[in-house]
Amino acid sequence: MSCPSAEVLRARAYLSRVAEPPSPALIALVDALGPVEAADRVRAADVPDLVAGETAARRTIDRSEADLAAAHAVGARLLVPEDPAWPHSALAACTLSGVATLAPPVALWVRGPRSAHELSDRAVAxxxxxxxxxxxxxxxxxxxxxxxxxxxxxxxxxAIGIDGAAHRGALAADGPTVAVLACGVDRAYPAGHATLLQRIAATGLVVSEYPPGSVPARHRFLVRNRLIAALGGGTVVVEAALRSGAQRTAIDTETLGRLVMAVPGPVTSGPSAGCHQLIRDGALLVTSVDDVLEAVGRLGVDLAPEPETAVRRTDGLGKAAALVHDALPAQGARDTRWLARESGVPPDAIRAALTELERRGLAQSRDGLWLLRAGGGVGG
Amino acid sequence: MSCPSAEVLRARAYLSRVAEPPSPALIALVDALGPVEAADRVRAADVPDLVAGETAARRTIDRSEADLAAAHAVGARLLVPEDPAWPHSALAACTLSGVATLAPPVALWVRGPRSAHELSDRAVAxxxxxxxxxxxxxxxxxxxxxxxxxxxxxxxxxAIGIDGAAHRGALAADGPTVAVLACGVDRAYPAGHATLLQRIAATGLVVSEYPPGSVPARHRFLVRNRLIAALGGGTVVVEAALRSGAQRTAIDTETLGRLVMAVPGPVTSGPSAGCHQLIRDGALLVTSVDDVLEAVGRLGVDLAPEPETAVRRTDGLGKAAALVHDALPAQGARDTRWLARESGVPPDAIRAALTELERRGLAQSRDGLWLLRAGGGVGG
Incomplete structure (x- = not known):
């Protein structure tokens, strides 16, 4: 695949402003006619009614040259499906879902040195x-x-809070991270994250489907969430209020056929309530990075290690041996007859049980009488 | 059903000591022959091999009179299946499970004023x-x-910890509570819970399948757990280490066909790890008493109230109205043409959107120009 022509870039830049995402009818038109002819038709209002509904309000506005220049001025560029770096496989789920509100973007404005295609190949939101x-x-x-x-x-x-902490964690590990914005990539929103966004753009990728200068109107946060869900191979929700944007991202994730994961927390903590609700609704409970990697990782590669559990010296004892072990005195050796009564194990099975316990170092005999072996361990 | 005869009580008292629970073969024999004949056969060693295996070690020991007297001395009594207070429906799951290690008890030593049958009718572990x-x-x-x-x-x-706290909570609410022990009901174990056990015995019920004087050998805690699971209509695990008796109770609960519930906690807390594992394995995550009552309660009676969520004034707005609402200026009214461009909503749909917003008190017009209505609320 060669690089996209300037004509294609200008057409997609125009189209990225002409409709408020998600714009499923426009996307379908572009898929059918290609971006250049689709852009011409939109300008001429020579489009089906559904496309007209999405584009009528802004079809006379063409700021494509200015937007491309504005992006260039801040080190950003327009990434289009005709580019090898376009995250086709990640965004395919948007189209395949068949859900209009999850329609893929017509283009992505990106800032940063990395390829969206490569970054989304192995990614978690x-x-x-x-x-x-x-x-x-x-x-x-x-x-x-x-x-x-x-x-x-x-x-x-x-965003402030969980999002920012996740980005910072990735940066601290010198790892790649992608920030998907609800405004233009030339804007620092939230303002307090201006430096964070610069760091992400320096090593990873800052992404938006909104052209330069776009303001973060409220509905755009919800619309943007589908791209977070699509670019991650699964979504981990760390804390979320009962009704929140993070829960919306989780719903989008599920609709896209990806795995929703949630981290539990104290039931007395409000910000964990949304996570608990997600788990009750079917999200996978995750408590560690290993849990996440096991769930989304390649089979056989990222299997989480078994949790470490204490191994007891009495593990694996048969029922008779366990009963006799419980009955064995720590002091004052007893005969097999006494042990049979105390343990409830039949006399003819006592000998085999004691042999098993002796072999495992849990019992010892003295002159035909039996008692616990020191260090054999007794617990309540 | 009349009260059990002294003969039946003596027979079951003998049988309750003659085999170490669980003793599925003995239970089957008693079911087939009745307790009196079954006891006679056990004494005479005239029993099938499986029953002999369970009873050979102690068949010559008959402390039934002494055990009944010892129970009486501490205000306890022997509850038998021939008694109307026997929790038949709760323990039926043990038999129905078909699992040998979950076999029902041959009798229960009980201390307290309440009927086990009535208490287990509506119970949660x-x-x-x-x-x-x-x-x-x-x-x-x-x-x-x-x-x-x-x-x-x-x-x-x-037990110390969660168990004790749950009993104390019930007592504080003047409610019934049942303690199932792994030792005789005449023993105070753990010693630190002597007063707690007295309070439970005064208003609820202290229960054990082990005859008076029995010591709390370690395996008895695991065996006892099946009775906790059976007497509760479901089991709530509050905190549990990754490999623990509480997890065993959860497994028994599931095997008995009852609901396993677990309370999440911080993933940084070891005692919550077992709960998180249970939830990953299919236990229901519960965060409140309402969750539990909804899960185990009678349908239509204990439905948990919907969690309270903030209602926003923009809830339920159509897509066009939501887009126009986001575009409306807080100061400096604008015309519909400007709003169409800014919002991306087609000009012919702007009027309907503004009407909807005006009706809901979210927009106001001045001389044909529009702006947000004060108090209409804008968020990020």
Missing amino acids: VVGARAATGYGTHLAGEFGAGLAAAGTTVVSGA | VVGARAATGYGTHLAGEFGAGLAAAGTTVVSGA
Whole structure:
């Protein structure tokens, strides 16, 4: 695939402003006619009614040259489906879902050195509440760093709270991270994250379907969330209020056929309530980076290690041996007859049980009488 | 059903000591022959091999009179299946499971004024770690009190930690609670819970399948757990280590066909790890007493109230109205043509959107120009 022509770039730049995303009818027209002819038809109002509905309000506005120049001025560029770096496989789920509100973007304005295609090949979205707790931001940072250290791209929305902590975690691990904005990539929103966005743009990618200068109108946050869900191979929700943008991202993730994961927290903590609701609704409960990698990773490569559990010396004992072990005195050896009564194990099975216990170092005999072996361990 | 005869009580008292529970072959024999004849056959060693295996070690020991007297001395009695207070429906699951290790008890030694049958009619088990955190014991107390206040019996194991907190919560709400012990009901174990056990025996029920004087050998805790699971209509695990008795109770609960519930906690807290594992394995995540009552309660009676969520003034707006609302200036009214361009809504749909916004008090017009209505609320 060669690089897109200037004509294609101008057409897609025009189309990216002419309709408010998501614009499923326009996308279908572009797929059918190609961007150059589709743009011409939109300008001429020579389009089906559904496309006209999406484009009538702005069809006479063509700022494509100015937008491309504005992007260039801040080190950004227009990424189009005709470019080898376009994340085709990640965004295919948008088209395949058949859901109009999840329609793919007509183009992406991107800032940063990395290829969206490569970054989304192995990526996980980490999202959550703006009003996060210390617990939540700590975990988001841990997940961001752990995923990045494992070579997984961390995708998020650059918001205050969980999003920012996830991005920072990935940056701290020198890993790639992608911020998907609800405004132009030339804007620093939230203002407090201006430096963070610069750091992301320096090593990863800042992405938006909105042309330069676009303001972060409220509905755009919800519309933007589908791209976070699509660019991640699965979504981890760290903290989320009961009704929140993060829950919306989770719904989009599920609709796109991707895995929704949620991190539990104290039931006394409001920002964990949305995560608990998601888990009740079927999201996978994850407690660690290993859990996430196991769930979204390639089979056989990222299997999480078994949790470490204490191994007891009595593990694997048969029922009779376990009963006799419980009955064995720590002091004052007893005969097999006494042990049979005390343990309830039949006399003819006592000998085999004691042999098993002796072999495992749990019992010892003295002159035909039996007692616990020191260090054999007794617990309540 | 009349009260059991002294002969039946003596026979079951003998049988309750002659085999170490669970003793599925003995239970089957008693079901087939009745307790009196079954006891005679066991004494005479005139039994099938499987029953002999369970009873050979202690068949010559008959302390039935002494055990009944010892129980009487501490205000306890022997509850047998021939008694109307026997919890037939709760324990039927043990038989129906067909699992040998979940066999029902041959009798129950009980201490307290209440009927096991009535208490188990509407009951929930609340269990968890001995090494509980403040978070866990706080929640166990809340669940115990909330369930008791709703008229639900709280069943637990009287252990230090979660169990004790659940019992105490129920007692604080003046509700019934059942403690199932792994030793005789005449013993105070753990010693630190002597007063708690007295309070439970004064208003609820202390229960054990082990005859008076029996010591709490380790395997008995695991065997006992099936009775906690059976007497509760479902089991709530509040905190549990990754490999623990509480997890075993959860497994028994599932095998008995009852609902396993688990309370999440911080992923940074070891005692919550077992709960998270249970949820990953299919346990229902519960965060409140309402969740539990909804899950185990009678359909239509205990439906949990919908969680309270903030209602926004823009809830339910159509897409066009939402887009126009986002575009409306807070100051400096604009015309419909400007609003169409800014919002991306087609000019012929702008008027309907503005009418909807005006009707809901979200927009106002001045001389044909439009702006946000004060108090209409804008968010990021």
